[in-house]
Amino acid sequence: MTYRAKVELLYLLGFSLDLVNMFIGTVAYPAVAADLHASVPQLAWIGNAYMLGLTLVIPLGSWLAARLGERWLLCLSLAMFALGAVLAGTAPSIEALIGWRLLQGLGGGLLIPVGQAMAYRQCPPAERGRLTARIMAVALLVPALSPTLGGWLVGLGSWRWVLLASVPxxxxxxxxxxxxxxxxRAPRALPPLDRRGLLLGSLGLSLLLVALSRIAEAQARAPGIALLLLAAAVLAVYARTAARTAQPVLQWTLLRHPALRLAMLVYLLVPGTFIGTQLVATLLLHRQGYTAAAIGGFMLPWAIASACAIATTRARLPRLGARPLLSAGMLCQAIGIALLIGVQAHQPGLPVLAFALMGLGGSLCSSSAQTLAFQGMSDDELLPGSALWNLNRQLSFCLAAALLACVLAVLSALTPDSAFTFTLLLAAGMSLLPLLLLWRLPASTLTLRTSA
Structure with a gap:
């Protein structure tokens, strides 16, 4: 096996670990609640704590890699991740479980940016589309299979096996x-650690994630909005500090690459919007009388269409460039979301078509954006660029979902008959927003390099 293949396999294994821990635990929540006497907000923080750990440690990736070396950093991260999983799986209380999930996230947060930077560094630019296709296949299969595995493990014994499953x-x-x-090779001089930026950025991101989780709860929406405003103020101060720092904890100067800017915006507003739309669609379909099994079954056409989109991107992206694939993807997702407005009871054909279009469009965008993000970067820029990309990826999972949940709740109180319609139209419009930037960029920016 070549060194490149080993690095790719190691990265995909780390990526799978991250995804398993994000998606496997939900099915165990009822058993956790009964065993540890946990409230609904506490159950939500089983996942939120893991995501918070991921988000907080990602900005440190470049500095730690320079100080420890990538091999030692990966080993330390994996050891911390495994320790967190063991401690979470044996936690005696819900408070301990949440704390150990935070530790597990701190370990897992460095697996993805470090491993991703190594994998793309070893892959020639002309072949990065194939690497992206493998990454997106993992991103498709693991979330689809993890809840099934989790349910099987809970049925076999205990919810604790769900958290311990990732240890082997x-x-x-x-x-x-x-x-x-x-x-x-050891660097000639270690980069200075931006302590002020790390403190402000960590505080701002922590407040942001807490605020989003509070906004999603109707009874805590007012304090959540206050926390959101405080988070925005802290992050604004951080942005001003970072602009005056020679080597900030996150290298925002990499956003001078238009491909990275576009890819981050696409991921935030297309896959991110789908996460929020999935919540809205679940509530709408339940209201129309569809069972939980039927609603879950609509993810099958989504998964099939997503697989077709990944294969299409792998074959067509190097020849066509990103503009037509991204445009088609945004339009497909927007149309799929809009079709949900016409869903009726006992007529599953329309939601099947809607989810298939959302799967096709979302994966055309996410797989194209994943490849496009690292175009034009030098080898030295791949690790800090990967940190920016993965921080954006984590935030995309909750930003759009919190916004759409809040909009639906407010509209349900004001105009209950049209709340779902207006919320879905907003989601469709959000999916199309990156088109404004996409069509302003020159075609050369959106064409894959064919040589190293």
Whole structure:
């Protein structure tokens, strides 16, 4: 096996670990609540704490990689991840479980940007579309299969097995990282740590995630909005500080690459909007009389269409460039969301078509954006660029969902008959917003490089 193949396999294994831990636990929440006497907000923080850990540690990736080296950093991250999983799986209380999930997120947060930077560095630019196709296949399969695996494990024994399921994979990844990853050259001078930026950025992101989780709860919406405004103020101060810092904890200067700017916006407003739309659609379909099994079944055409989109991107992106694929993807998702407005009871054909269009459009955009993000970057820029990309990816999972949930709640109180219609129209419009930037960029920016 070539060194490039080993690095890619290690990254995909780490990516799978991250996705498993984000999607497998939901089915265990009723058992956790009964065993640990946990409230609904506490259950929500089982996932939120993991995501918070991921978000807080991602900005430190570049500095830690320079200080420790990529091999040691990966081994340390995997060891911390596995330890967090063991402690979470044996937690005696809900408070301890949430704390250990935070530790697990701190370990897992460095697996993705470091591993992704290594994988793209080893992959020639002309072949990065194929690497992206493999990444997107993992991103499609793992979230689809994880809840089923989690339900099976809960049925076999205890909810604790759900949290412990990732330990063998983490141990395998740790062994492979120690054996396979080459020791990198030590840097001539370590970059300074932007302590002020790290403090302000961590505080701002923490407040943002807490605010979004509060806004999603109707009874806590007012304090959530206050926290959101405070988070915006802290992040504004951080932005001003980062602009005056030579080496900020996150290298925002990389946004000078138009491809990265566009890719981050696309991921935030297309896959991110789908997460929020899925929540709205679930409530709407339930209101129309569809069972939970039927609503879950609509993800099957979504998954099939997503697989077709990934294959299409792999074959067509190098020849066509990103503009036509991204445009088609945004239009497909917007049309699919709009079709949900006409859903009727006992007429599953329309939601099947809507979810298929959303799967096709969302994956055309996400797979194209994943490849496009790293075009034009030098090898030294891949790790800090990956940190920016993955921080944006984490935030995309909750920003649009919180916005659409809040809009639906407000409209349901003001105009209950048209609340779903207006919310879905907003979601469709959000999916189309990146077109404004897409068609302003020159075609050369959106064409893959064919040589190193």
């Amino acid at each position: 994979l983490a141990a395998l990844a740790l062994l492979l990282a120690a054996v396979w990853v080459r020791a990198g």
